[in-house]
Amino acid sequence: MSELHVDGRTVPVDEEGFLVELSDWSEAVACVLAEREGLVLEAEHWEVLHLLRRFYAEFQLSPATRPLIRYTAQQLGPDKGNSLHLNRLFKGTPAKLAAKLAGLPKPSNCL
Amino acid sequence: MARSLLLIARQAPWSGLAAREALDIVLAGGAFDLPMAMLFLDDGVFQLAAAQQPAAVQQKDLTANLQALQLFGVEELYAAGRSLRERGLAEDALGLPVRLLDDAELTALLDRFDEVITL
Amino acid sequence: MATLHVLSHSPFADSRLDSCLVLMSVRDGLLLSGDAVYALQPGSAPHAALRTRPAGARLYALEEDVRARALSAGDDVELIDYPRFVELAGEFDRVNSWL
Numbered sequence: 001m002s003e004l005h006v007d008g009r010t011v012p013v014d015e016e017g018f019l020v021e022l023s024d025w026s027e028a029v030a031c032v033l034a035e036r037e038g039l040v041l042e043a044e045h046w047e048v049l050h051l052l053r054r055f056y057a058e059f060q061l062s063p064a065t066r067p068l069i070r071y072t073a074q075q076l077g078p079d080k081g082n083s084l085h086l087n088r089l090f091k092g093t094p095a096k097l098a099a100k101l102a103g104l105p106k107p108s109n110c111l
Numbered sequence: 112m113a114r115s116l117l118l119i120a121r122q123a124p125w126s127g128l129a130a131r132e133a134l135d136i137v138l139a140g141g142a143f144d145l146p147m148a149m150l151f152l153d154d155g156v157f158q159l160a161a162a163q164q165p166a167a168v169q170q171k172d173l174t175a176n177l178q179a180l181q182l183f184g185v186e187e188l189y190a191a192g193r194s195l196r197e198r199g200l201a202e203d204a205l206g207l208p209v210r211l212l213d214d215a216e217l218t219a220l221l222d223r224f225d226e227v228i229t230l
Numbered sequence: 231m232a233t234l235h236v237l238s239h240s241p242f243a244d245s246r247l248d249s250c251l252v253l254m255s256v257r258d259g260l261l262l263s264g265d266a267v268y269a270l271q272p273g274s275a276p277h278a279a280l281r282t283r284p285a286g287a288r289l290y291a292l293e294e295d296v297r298a299r300a301l302s303a304g305d306d307v308e309l310i311d312y313p314r315f316v317e318l319a320g321e322f323d324r325v326n327s328w329l
Contacts, residue, residue, distance in 0.1 A: 055179075058175065058178065058179075059175050059176060059178055059179035059182075060171060060172045060175040060176055061138075061175075061176050061179060063179070063182065063183075064138070064141065064142040064183070065142070066141060066142060066144060066183070066184060067141065067179065067182040067183045067184075070182045070184075071182050074182075108135070108138070119326075121246075121249065129329075152249055153245050153249055191249075191252075193252065194249075214252050217252060217253050218252075218253055218254065218255045219255075221233050221253060221255075221324075221326070222232075222233075222255070224324070225323075225324065226324055227233065227324055227325075227326040228326075228327075228329075229326055229327065229328045229329060230329050
């Protein structure tokens, strides 16, 4: 267990960097999480992160890669819902990394 | 060629792990892009009832997860019409779109899959 | 395309046997193991239900489970050991264990 320091608050994360308390998430927290991964969040990232949070609110689970691609295609169109685009944004591991930055639990079927 | 899988879920949702395990199997299969279908049989049809509130018994919401099945590549969802009738469940009381099968269709369904798992 | 259905729970405790009989086709087989062999108890409702299986569907029971419970099997039941179980699993297209 380690912790992040965001705007004077302490936010616990697990050994892989996922939030322990999903309710701790904010855009500021996401920026700090991204920084730890060497990523600067831009509009295209945010679009996917917010989409993931909607996915979680609706289905109560974190998507594996294929469902993430399908859902993104459904919601944002095929230009964005494809593995090329998502891999480019999230360093080749979109399901895992985007879930982490969106404050979701680690996808359980992420192999 | 990936082998196709039919998962038969026949346990009610909130007591014991069977319903959750059945769902986990198809979610994992979806990650591998296996051709899959799910059949709700016997008490398994209670997983389909709309507006359940598992938080009242400190459970995670399996029924919300079920809504994601199609995104996970489980395109075919079936329920045994007999099981619904036996339990007084009407089709319009279900929270998930499933196709109801009669007995003859149930028998034919199994023959279409390489593997069958009943939980 | 045929399925070998494997039951191992007591037929007096739940609906596995009844549902299995609904799903079976004439080319399927039904293997009773563990407490499921109590379905062979003469005069019982499960015993009568077994006869409603589709004509042609084969019935098997694990001999050691039958003997252990002092049951006996009629002529329509093939008593098998584990090597034969493995053989059967290969003869059918798929095995469906009712867990």
